[in-house]
Amino acid sequence: MNLANFQTNIRKAKTNKLKGIKGGDCNVTQCQEAGASSFNPPMRAYYCEQCAINIRSASVRHGEEPFIAVSDIKPDFTFSRPEVV
Numbered sequence: 001m002n003l004a005n006f007q008t009n010i011r012k013a014k015t016n017k018l019k020g021i022k023g024g025d026c027n028v029t030q031c032q033e034a035g036a037s038s039f040n041p042p043m044r045a046y047y048c049e050q051c052a053i054n055i056r057s058a059s060v061r062h063g064e065e066p067f068i069a070v071s072d073i074k075p076d077f078t079f080s081r082p083e084v085v
């Protein structure tokens with residue numbers, strides 16, 4: 001992992017009002033890519049589709065209750081980017 005990017009993303013997360021919001025940025029601090037499409041009920045936040053799939057795969061690998069159920073990964077790309085207020 002690139003340390004400079006890591007620290008930049010942590011700084012960005014502190015002020016990123018679109019993080020975790022539908023149509024905003026992915027809720028994963030190290031991602032924060034635009035286009036958060038997939039809702040994760042336990043976190044009550046939106047993730048990009050790839051992070052939602054990764055989180056689910058990791059929880060299955062670790063034998064945990066699926067963090068995001070397959071049925072919950074329903075990317076919904078019908079959004080426009082929210083306005084920052």
Ligand SMILES: [Zn+2]
Nearest residue numbers: 026031048051
């Ligand atoms: Zn992501």
